[in-house]
Amino acid sequence: MKRRYSIKEKKKLLVVLISAVLAGVLGYVETLIPAVFPAVPYLRVHLSVFFALFAVLAYTPFESILIWGVRSVVYGLVLDDGYAILFELAAGALAAVVVWALRRTRIFGGATMGIPMGIVYAFVYTCLACIVPRSAAPFGALAQAMAFYAVNYLPLGVLAYVALRYLPEYLIFDDKSKV
Amino acid sequence: MKEDVVFCKSKPFTKWSIAFVALLMIVVAVALIVSLVPVAEASIAIVKIDGKAVVTLRLSDDLNPVANYRGVIVRAYNGAVETVYQGQVAVEHRAGKSIVYPTLGVEVELAK
Numbered sequence: 191m192k193r194r195y196s197i198k199e200k201k202k203l204l205v206v207l208i209s210a211v212l213a214g215v216l217g218y219v220e221t222l223i224p225a226v227f228p229a230v231p232y233l234r235v236h237l238s239v240f241f242a243l244f245a246v247l248a249y250t251p252f253e254s255i256l257i258w259g260v261r262s263v264v265y266g267l268v269l270d271d272g273y274a275i276l277f278e279l280a281a282g283a284l285a286a287v288v289v290w291a292l293r294r295t296r297i298f299g300g301a302t303m304g305i306p307m308g309i310v311y312a313f314v315y316t317c318l319a320c321i322v323p324r325s326a327a328p329f330g331a332l333a334q335a336m337a338f339y340a341v342n343y344l345p346l347g348v349l350a351y352v353a354l355r356y357l358p359e360y361l362i363f364d365d366k367s368k369v
Numbered sequence: 370m371k372e373d374v375v376f377c378k379s380k381p382f383t384k385w386s387i388a389f390v391a392l393l394m395i396v397v398a399v400a401l402i403v404s405l406v407p408v409a410e411a412s413i414a415i416v417k418i419d420g421k422a423v424v425t426l427r428l429s430d431d432l433n434p435v436a437n438y439r440g441v442i443v444r445a446y447n448g449a450v451e452t453v454y455q456g457q458v459a460v461e462h463r464a465g466k467s468i469v470y471p472t473l474g475v476e477v478e479l480a481k
């Protein structure tokens with residue numbers, strides 16, 4: 191029997207698909223933007239992460255992982271590096287799950303979810319970059335990467351929270367969910 | 370879904386998140402200061418082979434050949450002209466030779 195999708199599911203799917211496309215486009219654009227300070231290569235603009243943060247705050251980690259996936263493929267193609275796709279996706283997926291878990295515990299404020307996202311992402315990415323090529327070199331920059339990725343993602347988390355709070359609820363959620 | 374909407378109305382900051390932001394700002398300030406201090410010197414020679422720039426690096430003894438260096442002073446010799454850069458230098462060890470990518474704001478011009 192053919193499954194019928196509810197309006198809620200269709201709306202969510204539409205928001206996630208549009209977010210994924212925009213994340214892919216912005217993911218390409220941000221590869222063209224150089225580092226803010228040449229001496230600090232980890233301090234970069236990561237606009238596409240806004241959509242992944244938005245998805246994990248609004249829905250579940252699965253939607254966020256889908257957006258990370260699109261971003262990872264774009265990054266991998268631009269950098270011409272197959273490993274980059276896997277590293278990006280694994281790091282983004284774990285970061286999304288951690289943020290989702292933190293969201294449920296409510297220990298962290300909604301506007302600062304970019305910090306755990308950046309820390310977990312940088313940690314997992316750096317660990318994979320050490321384990322897969324069996325090189326300890328990237329590990330030396332672990333603390334620096336974690337700190338600067340948290341800074342990179344912090345304003346995006348604030349933006350995602352503001353968007354979630356002030357966008358009309360019928361754009362994001364089911365109409366029945368209004369409280 | 371109701372829970373999601375309730376989350377939207379939740380506090381943007383908690384005491385934990387404010388503490389984390391404060392700690393992060395301190396760490397980043399220290400990291401920025403450390404990053405901008407030069408740590409070592411290296412010299413590079415630029416050669417043009419088949420239309421591509423091949424940049425080789427001579428490291429001082431205290432530098433690890435497989436690493437990312439921040440704040441390295443690079444002295445590039447292009448003919449008789451010496452150009453001094455300061456910035457990030459990524460080094461890879463390949464087949465016994467070191468290749469440097471003078472990235473991030475450093476432009477290398479080749480002699481014709």
